[in-house]
Amino acid sequence: MNIEQAMDVRQQRILAALENKNTSVYFDDALDNEMILNMGPQHPATHGVLRLLIKLDGETVAACIPELGYLHRGYEKLAENVSYHEFIPHTDRLDYLSPLMNNTAYVLAVEKLVGIEAPRRAQYIRTIISEMARISSHLLGIGALAMDVGALTVFTWTFREREKMYDIFELLTGARFTTSFTRIGGLAHDMTPEVITAVKEFIEQFPEKFNECITMLNTNRIFVERLDGVGVITREQAIAMGMSGPNIRAVGLKHDLRRTQPYLVYNELDFNIPVLNDGDCLARYYVRLNEVKESVKIVQQCLDKMPSGIVHANEPKKVLPRKEQIYTRMEELIHDFMLINFGVNPPVGEIYHAVEASKGELGFYIQSRGEGHPWRLKIRSPSFMNLQSTSQLVEGGMISDIVAVLGSLDPVMGEADK
Amino acid sequence: MLTTVVEKLKAQFPNSILGVREFRGETTVHVKKEDILNVCAFLRNDEAGLFNYCSDICGADAYTPENRFEIIYNLYSLSYKHRIRLKVFVDEADLHCPSVISVWPGANWPERETYDMFGIIFDGHDDLRRMYMPEEFEYFPLRKDFPMMGVPDSIPLPRK
Secondary structure, X not given: OOHHHXXXXXXXXXXXXXXXXXXXXXXXXXXXXXXXXXXXXOOHHHOOOOEEEEEEEOOEEEEEEEEOOOOOOOHHHHHOOOOOOOOHHHHHOOOOOOHHHHHHHHHHHHHHHHOOOOOHHHHHHHHHHHHHHHHHHHHHHHHHHHXXXXXXXXXXHHHXXXXXXXXXXXXXXXXXXXOOOEEOOEEOOOOOHHHHHHHHHHHHHHHHHHHHHHHHHHOOHHHHHHHXXXXXXXXXXXXXXXXXXXXXXXXXXXXXXXXXXXXXXXXXXXXXXXXXXXXXXXHHHHHHHHHHXXXXXXXXXXXXXXXXXXXXXXXXXOOOOOHHHXXXXXXXXXXXXXHHHHOOOOOOEEEEEEEEOOOOEEEEEEEEOOOOOOOEEEEEOHHXXXXXXXXXXXXXXXXXXXXXXXXXXXXXXXXXXO | OHHHHHHHHHHHOOOOEEEEEEEOOEEEEEEOHHHHHHHHHHHHHOOOOOOOEEEEEEEEEOXXXXXXXXXXXXXXXXXXOOEEEEEEEEOOOOOEEEOOOOOOHXXXXXXXXXXXXXXXXXXXXXXXXXXXXXXXXXXXXXXXXXXXXXXXXXXXXXOO
């Protein structure tokens, strides 16, 4: 028996083994039958551990049920048991693609509850890091969307840019992902001139590199046609379903909390809110793309306008003192002891504060009973609310469009599952 | 504008508005449980309010003998760019509350989450499944009597 015959026998045996186990199903006409398909939770196109149960009619999606909870870590329960300061590291793990933005959103909510405000310089630095986080998050969103619909190269290019940003984050905070950089009433420390130079250098070379990436996509007929007119949602539906962020701006609604309910220093800066009307995957992609360009403008303006001064509010009973002062001064030592052991003790009350995060409206609802830890902390996560529309977006479409729709929604499961 | 809304709300529902509180510039309106659906529909359609965007719905456990649970509705108006918060008390003896998905379809998942975490049953919700926890889980994790470390053996592990 020569090698070819041996291979043939081998193939025959594998086929026989397969048939013996009753794994084959025969249809008269495969396209006439309904099929239930399970996608995820371990699926590269679900951006984490999202599970979709899909009912197919031929190649058309008849129904789709998203299942969440595979990454549920109970952060809201945890928040009730740790002090306000201790919860800051946990916010890194919500939207793990823009941890600096989550840090900022959380401390802004706590500051509103406590009734203090960070100094001007800290506000500017927070704006810079928020926008840097937005750029990095959108870069991944665009890259992953391109990869999901088959354009692999751009993903590596956007990751090259993200890598440069993570070097800056490491220089600034000491960590690449788990930054925990903000503090109640300020920041962990000031932005050193070294970091400012690094940010400037990055921002100078970034637009050109970014143009390379998007030229690859915008002139790619396959990419554009995979997204154009796919996963359409109307303006009324998007509002009713509570969508936010770039997804709602892709249906022609100029809703951006940076402009409608300004926080930090956004009302002193000059930038546009990109809005498109189509409500399809391509519109969502273009809104993200334009937002990156606006974020670059914001970072540049902040670098120019940034005042000098302190980065911690002068509120000794609420803001953690500096390490060197704790070691040398009695009063700071007492304050540090009280803050670490008893917490910031905001007054009795409840607040809701939302920021425009890279994925949408990221809000923190906090109930305080005057204790050092929150009585109740609710995270309003944009990915959770955006994912709610998945069924509407994919139903009636083709099965291969599901990955495009998911990529264009840009959910992060760390945030959706909390 | 927001004060007009609250005044109109009081005039429209004199018996169902239990109180209005201001804190840090935010308005919280306590609403009688039975009337929450009407109040929400009114706020959504009223000219002065137009709260067409439901930011969030969540529960809270006050851990009191009466009116133990709270349901909190954080609403936003895309037209006037203002926020309001509604609050409903739910007693432990009667864990039912009207669902508001007929007013905001987006309330679907937040209500499921509230059911998952506090065990509050939303009447009129057509798909009230658990959001995060497994369906066979018997406890409601965000209640204050649920221990932080969890209940041993409450989630069965796969057999080896």
